[in-house]
Amino acid sequence: MTRVEGLWPHNISPNRLAVLECKLAIWLRSQGLKSEVKVENLQVLTQKAAAAGVDFSQLQNQIKTIIEAKTENLLELADFVGLNPLEDFAGARLLGVNLTGLDLSGAELKGAYLRGSDLSDADLSNADLQEVNLSGADLSGALLSDANLTQADLHRASLALANLSGANLSGANLTEANLSNCNLSNCNLSHAILKNTNLNQAGFALTNLTGADFTGANVKQARMWHDAGLSEQVKQDLIKRGAIFEE
Structure with missing residues (x-):
């Protein structure tokens, strides 16, 4: 899997993709999806959240921030969406x-x-x-x-x-x-x-x-x-x- 369908473009850089996938995994946990969140099942869990009526608007704003960021520095990208790269990766x-x-x-x-x-x-x-x-x-x-x-x-x-x-x-x-x-x-x-x-x-x-x-x-x-x-x-x-x- 290179992206979660519909949430971000397929051609983003590895640094942006890594931050987005990590942010999505942590965000899904915060929505009460208690299953262990791994990259390989992010697609399934995202679909489950959508079917349950979870509001993605706040997450979509953060995704936009990463996509439009003027830096490729992973530490800076992580900071933009509230991730701690020393703990969250x-x-x-x-x-x-x-x-x-x-x-x-x-x-x-x-x-x-x-x-x-x-x-x-x-x-x-x-x-x-x-x-x-x-x-x-x-x-x-x-x-x-x-x-x-x-x-x-x-x-x-x-x-x-x-x-x-x-x-x-x-x-x-x-x-x-x-x-x-x-x-x-x-x-x-x-x-x-x-x-x-x-x-x-x-x-x-x-x-x-x-x-x-x-x-x-x-x-x-x-x-x-x-x-x-x-x-x-x-x-x-x-x-x-x-x-x-x-x-």
Whole structure:
């Protein structure tokens, strides 16, 4: 679904669409529709509200505000309709949004769908990104220190030059992701999937690597220092593939 039929044009930008869908979901809850509101059933719930005679006039005014806004900044768009982007986008559909350079530190984004989004140079420190879908997203240069990325899907995401110090990536899918020159110090990468991941010149210091899968990963010049959870066999294999263990 790319829009809710009749409420807004089909050709609006990803940022405007994300704000409108989130606003609609929250508004429907306020109308007494107690079913869990997800993007995939917004159409059905909107039709139910219309059939029940719910007045959409106030919502339509806010939709118009977003459509006619002179900005693409998601934080500004959210503010126009009374959304708090640090709290209201958990579980939201944010497909292909542009969040470049935005301050989202501490944001609650658990379960959000951010596939293909641009978060380059964004501040996501201390953000809750559990189970988030960031497949194919651009997080190059992003600040993700102390972020919770447990079970996150980062398949083919770019995290080049990103700072993930202290982040929790346990169980995360980083298959074919680009983590070159990434700071992974003091991270929890236990049971993370790093198959065919680019870890060239990435920095690992005091990192929990218990059960991490390095199959096919590029570890050339990856710097390791007092990391936990690596067997001697895995350590020797990583050394043969170009990793540098500093004592």
